Amino acid sequence: MTPIADTSKPRLAGKARLKWDAVREKHLLLYPEGVLVLNKTAHDVIALCDGRRAVAEIVKTLASQYATEANTIDGDVKEILQRLAEKSFVALNE
């Protein structure tokens, strides 16, 4: 798979859905016959994968949420997106 471009617009796949699990107090990603327990960063990234925001914008938004610089989280966000894309949880629309 090619590296994640700043301009691609990731969208959460139709088969997958985010859920706040009030019983376990965890963010989950639900998909056919599977559950992924998410850490906070992974959840925050997925929550912004709406197919309209570009990767660069997602990084910028999260940087401001976390009160940090975009370049300090850029690599982490792209790595999360890469892993999600490999599992087809997000589609990377150019």
Added chain:
Amino acid sequence: METPRPFSLLCELTYRCPLQCPYCSNPLDFARHKTELDTAEWQRVLTEAEALGVVQANFSGGEPLLRTDAPEIIRHARGLGLYTNLSTGGTLLTEKLAGQLRDAGLDSLQVSIQDADAENSDRMAGGAPSFEKKIRAARLVKSTGFSLTVNVVLQRHNIGRIESIIALAEDLGAERLELANTQFNGWALKNRAALLPARAQVENAAAVARAASERLKGRMEILYVLPDYFEQFPKPCLHGWGHVFLTVAADGTVLPCQTAREIYGLKFDNVRERSLQKIWYESETFRKFRGTDWLPEPCQSCPRREMDFGGCRCQAFLLTGDAAVTDPACSLSPKHHLVAEALAEAGTNEKLIFRNAVESLQVS
């Protein structure tokens, strides 16, 4: 250790089915369990499951769409915030019903096919024409806006056509293709000599599935369920007994997995008599093989014990008569020769016993 909470509930809405696949995961004696839970009972089960920690409800059967209240039950599950997934043979799906399922909030639909073409698929499903209906159903799933999973059970007679099966799933626009090698419990065990593939077939299929999975990355996910008879170590069945899964069968019996009622001697509770919560935490059967303390040797001292939990309890029972021993699929099991003997018998019998009520009453 704190008792884990289940993530996933399998609701076998009915044991009735228009198809007769000879590897069905329903128990051999399914025809003896007739009284199905009604709509309100299923809704109560789902409410109790959600409170217990379940986040995902899978609906199957038999053929779940024989239940005309399936959309109503699914609507209730979705209202509880559960992720809902329905597995159907597809033959009963109409445009109207697909619309009702969508409106009920169903998240995902899976359609089973038995083979890549009508002649072979129909033969494996018991003879009546079903393949064309399944293909129509799969297209309907897509046009209704659902994400489509195509499910195929691999066995001796279709495993050689795995490339055509993958091509068909691609053509149908499936997001997921589940290629599950037959698990030899229940009906499949009865038909093992006719269904078990040869090692060369299995190795070829694995290579084809791997290559296709790589080629289709990002478009269609291929889940290849390994044939445990040919592996060195057993499957991490259920990720451990009573750990993340539970099943409620058509008649309300609560099971760790859908085949567990084949283990004679275990007592299974019913949601008509006790709450799901009580059954999960307190029933002797759920506690029996939970965790790793119960594990026998060679599992207890094995570095893999947290990886496979001793394998499948049903398989251990069905092959050895004792559910508390190491799964014979494991090469370290003292009973592993049972698997080797079964492999030697592969293809020695062509006659299939199809899964229907008459056979069920005879063989159980």
